[in-house]
Amino acid sequence: MSADFTRGPVADLFSSYLVAVSLSAAAELGILEALKEQGSYSFETAEADGLDRGVVRQLLVTLSWAEVVEVADDKAVTGPLFESAYAARGYFYWMVRGCGELFSVVPEVARTEDRTGDFYTRDMRAVAVGSRLIGDTEVEPHFVELLAELDYEVIADLGCGSGQRLMGAAGRRPGVRGVGVDIAPAAVELARASVAEAGMADRVSIVTGDVRNLEPRPEFADVDLITCVFLGHDFWPKATCVAGLRKLRTAFPNARRLLLCDVVRSETLPGPDTRIFTLGFELVHALMGVYLPTREEWHQAFRESGWVCADERHFAAPPRGILFDLRPEG
């Protein structure tokens, strides 16, 4: 029997999986940072840092297959693909460390009768770290620029996580107040501690809440600007989204602007132009049973919920990332 399949495109798919694994691990272990800063990373350094020399060497050998590094006797140096791989490390970390366990048990998650209760696990710390790296390329810098141009006195961040975006927005402009909303107790606790540590407790508050179902509260009364980043698809499916977006209008009666940034579902099948992230983002949400709206579906939801989309900006990173610039109707 012929064994042609052992080399060529299918073999490369196999090896590429291991490169993704190695990139994610090298990011967490500080190996990519060392390569970025010094251009090389020695196996001695790995041992001194408490890492197993054999494991580290094999991770780098794997990366050398993809020309991310070149491996010599006692060290690795950056290769032709290093800069691109380094720039993309957040995507790999999100995928492998954040979602890798889920990806390894797909057959279990695929069975309809087993899709109830807590039927999957992700490493949410790694998902958060990966998402932050993903946002740092274009989205967060754009928010900083955009907010610098806007007039606002009280800003609300929906799904505030660690509170960094909110504290930045309040911190860069004297007198501005902020309120963060998150559903996760751990995030609320972390954000509150960060706010206190930064000495901003007098003007930034953090509240627990489900952004899909917010009621008016005193902290929301004067909010004139709302931001919501990488969270919007949690509003869906459609009926829930329309209801949730409507409730934002009553919960924040003085909001003049809602900056909603999210990654939208592709409308065509993948092909040679498919960019990073898309297949992973869409497979993970299919596995979790979370609906992902397309750009057009978002626009329908805005129309039906009383928000006018005045502008939109498309990001290259993350691919299919869009910032919808929304104003309350009427």
Added chain:
Amino acid sequence: MSADFTRGPVADLFSSYLVAVSLSAAAELGILEALKEQGSYSFETAEADGLDRGVVRQLLVTLSWAEVVEVADDKAVTGPLFESAYAARGYFYWMVRGCGELFSVVPEVARTEDRTGDFYTRDMRAVAVGSRLIGDTEVEPHFVELLAELDYEVIADLGCGSGQRLMGAAGRRPGVRGVGVDIAPAAVELARASVAEAGMADRVSIVTGDVRNLEPRPEFADVDLITCVFLGHDFWPKATCVAGLRKLRTAFPNARRLLLCDVVRSETLPGPDTRIFTLGFELVHALMGVYLPTREEWHQAFRESGWVCADERHFAAPPRGILFDLRPEG
């Protein structure tokens, strides 16, 4: 900031990881078999088989990126790469389902101080299923051919697993007896049940034992042929291997031949010619801390332990798979 990295080789590495995940899942869920038999697989079939339609569709969409399938409205059909991917399914299943959880926690396993006790988990059922598929391409058919040409009356299979190879070797030739050795209680139990079910209990026995450290026993006394497939690296490191191979000579005093088949470590860095399996096999063993000998290291061990290598055969599948044909010295 430029986001060039979002398309091109690094983006393809990201997407390829997801193709590997989808191939492994499609193998377990019967989707690859259906495509192989019928050339197409409908989402209706998936639902009828108790699978989530959204998950199955997204798995196939992911495979379509690599041209393994083509996706239409309600089904997928085989694509240009289907035959190669199907032939290679055992490698992907071994990697993703068998070792995927370990690959998702590499940073934990890399820390020297945490590499004690049961520091990693693999799905050994999936590893076994994947390994069997891997062996079925060339290795097992070759064993069938080779054994048909050999004279033997009692055969021992070291690391017999489910006992299939042993039962085949005994079953194809009237009067031949067999003994299987495995260290795993579950394998011993399974093999014994299979032997009983096949009505071969009068001539095939299964014993529990560590093949690296075997003592003579009555079942071994008349063994004239020993086989050992995909297990040899467990004999290593070198000193243990030499001692273990020596003990085989006393444990099996009448053995005239030892057919040892294993995958050997590469002696060069990976490159464009790297075939399937190699990077995964070597990374997994580095993570587990299991030494992998090169071909030359095997030959040194044979010389030092009193075995003469009369012949060797190199397989294309698995790549770097070698069958060493050994005779006791003197």
